[in-house]
Amino acid sequence: MIKHVILIAMLLAIYAVFTVSLQDLEQIYQTSADYFREFGVDQTGSNNLVTAILLDYRLFDSLFEAGILLIAVSGIIWISKHDIEEKNARFMLDKFKTPDLFVTFSRLVYPLMLAFGFYIIINGHVSPGGGFQGGAIVATAILILYYIDADKETNIGMIVTVEKFLYLTILIIASLSIFTRGTFFTNVFPYETSSTSTQVIYLVTLNILIGFKVALGLWAIFTAFLKEGR
Amino acid sequence: MHFIPVYLIFVPVLAALFIYVFKSRHMNWLALAAQAVLTVLLVLYYREFSGQYENTLIVFGGWNDRIGISLVNDEISMSFMFLTVFSWWMVLIYTFEQGKTNHNFLFFLMFLEGVFLALLQTNDLFNMFVFIELLSILVAVLIAFKKTGDAFRAGLYYLVISKAAMMMFLLSIILVYNSFGTINILLVREAMQSTDSLTVVRLSYVLFMVAVMVKSAFVPLYSWLPRAHGVAESGISALLSGLVVKGGLYLFIRLNQMYEYANLNYADFFYWIGALTAVVGVMFALSQKDMKQILAYHTISQIGIVMMGLSKLHDPDMFIGGFLHIFNHALFKSLLFLGAGVIISAYRTKKVTDIRGVMRTMPFVSVFMIIGMLSITGAPFFNGFISKSIIKYGIVDSGIRYWILFVVNIGTATSFIKMSQIFFGPKTMTIRIRKPLKNFALMSLAFACVMLGNFYIPISEGFFGFRVQYIDIGTWANFFDYFLALTIGYVFYRFVIAPDPVPVRYIREHKMTFQQANYLFVVMIVVLLTVFVWW
Numbered sequence: 001m002i003k004h005v006i007l008i009a010m011l012l013a014i015y016a017v018f019t020v021s022l023q024d025l026e027q028i029y030q031t032s033a034d035y036f037r038e039f040g041v042d043q044t045g046s047n048n049l050v051t052a053i054l055l056d057y058r059l060f061d062s063l064f065e066a067g068i069l070l071i072a073v074s075g076i077i078w079i080s081k082h083d084i085e086e087k088n089a090r091f092m093l094d095k096f097k098t099p100d101l102f103v104t105f106s107r108l109v110y111p112l113m114l115a116f117g118f119y120i121i122i123n124g125h126v127s128p129g130g131g132f133q134g135g136a137i138v139a140t141a142i143l144i145l146y147y148i149d150a151d152k153e154t155n156i157g158m159i160v161t162v163e164k165f166l167y168l169t170i171l172i173i174a175s176l177s178i179f180t181r182g183t184f185f186t187n188v189f190p191y192e193t194s195s196t197s198t199q200v201i202y203l204v205t206l207n208i209l210i211g212f213k214v215a216l217g218l219w220a221i222f223t224a225f226l227k228e229g230r
Numbered sequence: 231m232h233f234i235p236v237y238l239i240f241v242p243v244l245a246a247l248f249i250y251v252f253k254s255r256h257m258n259w260l261a262l263a264a265q266a267v268l269t270v271l272l273v274l275y276y277r278e279f280s281g282q283y284e285n286t287l288i289v290f291g292g293w294n295d296r297i298g299i300s301l302v303n304d305e306i307s308m309s310f311m312f313l314t315v316f317s318w319w320m321v322l323i324y325t326f327e328q329g330k331t332n333h334n335f336l337f338f339l340m341f342l343e344g345v346f347l348a349l350l351q352t353n354d355l356f357n358m359f360v361f362i363e364l365l366s367i368l369v370a371v372l373i374a375f376k377k378t379g380d381a382f383r384a385g386l387y388y389l390v391i392s393k394a395a396m397m398m399f400l401l402s403i404i405l406v407y408n409s410f411g412t413i414n415i416l417l418v419r420e421a422m423q424s425t426d427s428l429t430v431v432r433l434s435y436v437l438f439m440v441a442v443m444v445k446s447a448f449v450p451l452y453s454w455l456p457r458a459h460g461v462a463e464s465g466i467s468a469l470l471s472g473l474v475v476k477g478g479l480y481l482f483i484r485l486n487q488m489y490e491y492a493n494l495n496y497a498d499f500f501y502w503i504g505a506l507t508a509v510v511g512v513m514f515a516l517s518q519k520d521m522k523q524i525l526a527y528h529t530i531s532q533i534g535i536v537m538m539g540l541s542k543l544h545d546p547d548m549f550i551g552g553f554l555h556i557f558n559h560a561l562f563k564s565l566l567f568l569g570a571g572v573i574i575s576a577y578r579t580k581k582v583t584d585i586r587g588v589m590r591t592m593p594f595v596s597v598f599m600i601i602g603m604l605s606i607t608g609a610p611f612f613n614g615f616i617s618k619s620i621i622k623y624g625i626v627d628s629g630i631r632y633w634i635l636f637v638v639n640i641g642t643a644t645s646f647i648k649m650s651q652i653f654f655g656p657k658t659m660t661i662r663i664r665k666p667l668k669n670f671a672l673m674s675l676a677f678a679c680v681m682l683g684n685f686y687i688p689i690s691e692g693f694f695g696f697r698v699q700y701i702d703i704g705t706w707a708n709f710f711d712y713f714l715a716l717t718i719g720y721v722f723y724r725f726v727i728a729p730d731p732v733p734v735r736y737i738r739e740h741k742m743t744f745q746q747a748n749y750l751f752v753v754m755i756v757v758l759l760t761v762f763v764w765w
Contacts, residue, residue: 007749010756017759021405021429028425030411032297043293060290060299064348064360067243071341071364074250075371078334079382164251171240177291184236185299186291 043191045199046125054130055206059174059185065132066210070167073217077160080224098147106144113141121211125200131207135214142219146226159220166213173206234275235288235301238311239348241268246340249333261322261336268315268343276308283308287353296412302353305695306553310350310480312693313560316678317473318343324568324671325465335375342368342474349477355403355413358481359396362445366392369474373462384457391454391747395444398755402437405430415488422491429763431492436758438485439496443754446478448537449507450750452530453742456514459526464571467522471529472564476556479536483553486543497541499761504537505634512641516648516727517738520580521570524649525563528606531638532559538635539621550696551620558613558682562605565675569599572668573652582648586655596653598672603646605679607715608639610708613682619701619708636715643719648727 036049036057044052054062121134146152177186189198245264249257279286286303289295303311318339325335345368349361366389374385407413409430410421425431440451447455455475459467486496511531518524536559539552572595577585589596605612608619618639625631682689684703690696702708727734742750 003749007752010752014752014755014759017429017433017763021433021763024428024430025408028409028428028430030409031407032411035294035297056291057293057297058299058356061354061357061360064345064357064364067341067345068360068364068367071338071367071371074334074337075367078371079374079377161251164247168244168247168251171244175236175240178233181292183292184233184290186293 041196044187044203045191045196046203048125048127048130050128051124051130051203051207054132055125055203056187062210063171063174063185066167066170066213069214069217070163073160073163073220076221076224077156103148106147110141110144110148113144114138117141117211117215121207122204124207125203131210132214134207135211136218138211138215139218139222142215143222154219154223156220156223159216159223163213163216163220166209166216170206170209170213173202173209231274231278232288234271234278235286235303235351237271238268238275239344239351241271241344242340242347243344246337246344249340250337253333255332258326258332258336261340262326264340265315265319265322269319272311272315276312279303280308295414296417299357300353300414300416301351302416303351306480306483307350309557309694310476311347313557314343314346314350314473317469317560317564320564320568320671320675321465321469323667323674324468324571325463326667327665335372338368338372338375339469342372346474346477350480353415355406355415355418358484359399359403362392362399362477362481363396365474365477366396369458369470372466373458373470375466376461376463378461380457381461384454384461387744388454388458390744391444391451391751394748394751395441395451398437399441402434402441405434405437409434415484419488419490422489425492427493431489432494432763433759435485435489435492435494436755436762439482439758439762440751440755442478442482442485443503444478444751445481446475446533446537447507447530448503448533449510449530451747451754452507452511453747455530456523456526459529459567460520460523464522464567464574467526468564468567468571471526471567472560475529475533476560479533479540479556482537482540483543490543494762496762497543497545500541501538501631504534504539504541505631506534507531507537508534508638509634509641510534512638512645514737515645516641517734519582519738521574521582521585521649521652522567522580524582524645525566525570528642528645529559529563531642532563532606535618535621535635535638538631539617539624542624545624547620548624550690550694550698551617551624553694554620554686554690554696554698555614555617558605558617558679561675561678561682562602562612562614565598565602565672565679566606568668568672568675569595569602572665572672573599577658582652585652587653587658589653590655590657594669595672598676600650600653601676601679603650605683607643607646607712609712610703611680611683613679613686615683615703615708615712616686616698616701620698623700639715640718640722643715644723644727647716647719647723 036052040049040052041047044056046052046055117134117137120129120137121131124130124134175184176188178184180188181190187199187202189202191199241264245260249260283304287300289298289300291298321339325332342365345361345364349358349365352358352361370385370389373388374382403413406418409425409428410418412418412421422431444451459471462470508531511527511529511534515524515527515531518527532555536552536555539548539555542548573585573588573592574580576592579585601612605614608614622632622635625635686701687699690698
């Protein structure tokens with residue numbers, strides 16, 4: 001009991017320091033937002049400034065954020081892999097336990113979700129969204145597929161291999177700018193000479209690749225979990 | 231030439247991906263090929279830029295460096311990179327004969343190398359955060375690689391604890407960005423001059439330091455390390471103890487450089503944290519009987535000694551001592567872990583009290599192990615002696631600090647006297663598998679230990695740019711000190727540790743629960759806040 005009281009007191013103290021210190025920000029608050037507002041669209045060709053940062057100004061980070069998912073997928077697959085034969089494994093999603101209404105609605109929603117996911121991926125440079133978010137939506141749509149067809153068989157090894165190839169392609173495309181601009185990890189088309197619509201090609205390509213990579217990665221993760229929870 | 235840092239990051243990453251995609255035994259050679267390419271690139275880079283590190287800045291995309299991501303190198307990151315490549319050579323050679331699952335293992339291992347090299351070079355706080363996250367996941371997977379219950383628990387324990395720490399790190403990055411409008415480390419460092427140590431800057435420092443303390447396993451946030459390093463495979467343990475834990479210390483150096491102008495008086499506080507870590511680590515190591523647990527707890531205590539040196543960032547001599555000890559510890563701890571791995575796989579037990587007659591059964595491995603033990607206990611003519619002496623010279627006038635180091639030395643000596651009982655006894659029949667590559671890795675590490683112990687003057691001047699001429703190995707006082715420590719250690723072992731009294735058993739069976747670890751985490755934040763914000 002006394003331990004809990006002390007814990008709460010300590011957390012309150014930390015909170016107090018936080019609130020006090022945030023008042024300091026009135027004195028020294030600085031941000032780079034003005035830079036992005038002023039030059040973002042011209043330099044990257046993306047109306048969505050988040051995508052501008054993600055796929056151009058800080059592309060190096062995004063590559064390794066995609067890498068985190070890659071490693072998480074391979075790690076989960078490796079750890080959850082069992083040595084027993086599981087070719088005929090049935091998933092825990094039993095057809096009899098899933099309500100018919102849910103299955104019917106899933107059938108209805110599935111194509112819509114898929115289309116919505118692709119929309120988010122492709123329009124990442126115009127409106128909020130992009131490869132990471134759209135990929136997650138596509139993966140959710142695929143997850144619904146398991147409710148519709150509980151006996152669905154998935155070859156995880158294949159998915160993971162394709163995911164690795166996609167990651168390789170992303171790395172290659174991201175570093176292509178060494179040939180056109182003499183520096184790594186930015187748009188292939190230099191903003192000084194090419195128009196915004198040319199630059200968009202690059203953004204859409206990267207968004208699509210990242211979207212597929214994320215979707216495949218999440219698909220592999222939940223397939224591994226489904227097999228685990230069988 | 232200018233982009234070699236980028237190639238250094240992506241050569242191992244690409245090798246890892248190819249190894250994973252083409253799951254063939256022959257792909258194992260690809261890892262060695264990538265390693266060779268890496269070595270050549272690193273040497274080229276060193277020859278090009280040594281002495282003129284101000285030219286190493288790379289800003290990706292050619293953007294303004296306030297918003298872009300940049301890489302930069304200096305003497306510290308350069309020497310760390312050499313250590314990284316060397317450690318990976320050793321571990322790759324050691325684990326080369328591992329068998330069928332090797333390609334999966336190599337995928338994680340090579341990716342880890344790329345990520346670690348990137349972490350060393352980055353000049354951007356958020357970039358650093360991304361790499362530490364990747365590092366945590368990779369290390370957790372490698373700890374749990376054997377897929378036994380213990381390994382799995384240790385891996386998850388490490389992952390969750392380091393996630394909690396990294397959330398603090400992320401919060402701190404947000405505070406820094408809002409204060410200075412950039413997360414470029416060099417620019418933040420310059421901007422600190424005009425802040426006059428506001429609370430928000432101090433708070434961000436506290437949160438950074440909590441994360442660093444977890445990552446580099448300081449008392450009281452060390453509880454993940456003995457579990458993780460005790461259960462992982464020996465090759466992985468060697469890598470984690472020798473190098474990856476030092477990632478936390480590297481962050482400590484980098485971040486304290488960043489806060490150099492913020493008028494934070496941290497030296498004494500971290501000195502005592504280091505001393506406490508050293509003492510507690512030795513205390514636990516003395517009570518253990520599991521060979522790998524002993525080595526894991528010694529990692530904690532040696533990190534404490536390193537910290538005693540590093541905490542004096544503005545006192546060049548002490549700092550050099552701590553910095554050199556990082557390298558020396560990496561060499562002899564890898565050697566000890568790899569040697570222990572060979573012995574454990576031959577005897578099929580980890581208990582120090584059950585293994586006998588290693589000297590007769592495996593003479594080569596024993597010689598290398600003894601070199602490692604002499605190094606870690608700080609014998610003259612071995613590398614541990616050099617760095618420990620530099621730290622000792624820095625504190626020799628300040629009474630209690632000197633005695634703490636002496637006590638830690640005695641503890642280390644005692645614990646390795648205990649471990650050396652495995653060498654005595656008659657020859658035993660063990661599973662004999664000829665593994666020349668393992669012996670080769672051990673031999674290289676032992677050779678490096680002896681070289682650094684004897685030719686420390688040219689090596690430290692060439693690689694690190696320090697002058698350590700004032701260390702004199704051959705004086706009688708050094709031998710006297712060492713044998714005094716050994717004698718006290720032997721007496722202490724014979725009459726206190728060997729009979730296994732109740733307190734020793736109590737310490738051995740003490741395991742910190744996850745709840746306690748989290749509680750201590752919060753306590754530590756409050757302690758740091760008290761020291762750095764309210765004072």
